[in-house]
Amino acid sequence: MKRLLSLTLVFALLVSLCGCGSKFFIRGAINTGTISGTVSTVEITTVIENGSFVTVTLVTFLQSGTSSSMNFCGDQRTLFPLDQFVEASFTTTPVCASIVQIVIG
Numbered sequence: 001m002k003r004l005l006s007l008t009l010v011f012a013l014l015v016s017l018c019g020c021g022s023k024f025f026i027r028g029a030i031n032t033g034t035i036s037g038t039v040s041t042v043e044i045t046t047v048i049e050n051g052s053f054v055t056v057t058l059v060t061f062l063q064s065g066t067s068s069s070m071n072f073c074g075d076q077r078t079l080f081p082l083d084q085f086v087e088a089s090f091t092t093t094p095v096c097a098s099i100v101q102i103v104i105g
Helices: 002-019
Strands: 033-049 052-063 066-073 085-092 097-104
Touching: 033 066, 066 085
Parallel strands: 066 097
Antiparallel strands: 033 052, 033 085, 052 066, 085 097
């Protein structure tokens, strides 16, 4: 019973931090990565995974004269405005990355 109460209190604290606009990351069991830069291109496409079609959003980031691209799962075009600096935290699968948090600034 005490353990359930402790877990509930920790969860309530984390939820309250999210509501205040604080940035926090849960690391450890959840393996997250981060990519950032000015959004150069955003394209929606489809890839095949295990015989099924999966929609992905290909985003190209520019930073310090170099470019990096990432496939995000689903149609995420609205989260990546062109010519804006974006920091994206994500978890990865073999085909695409699932978004954990987006910060535009």
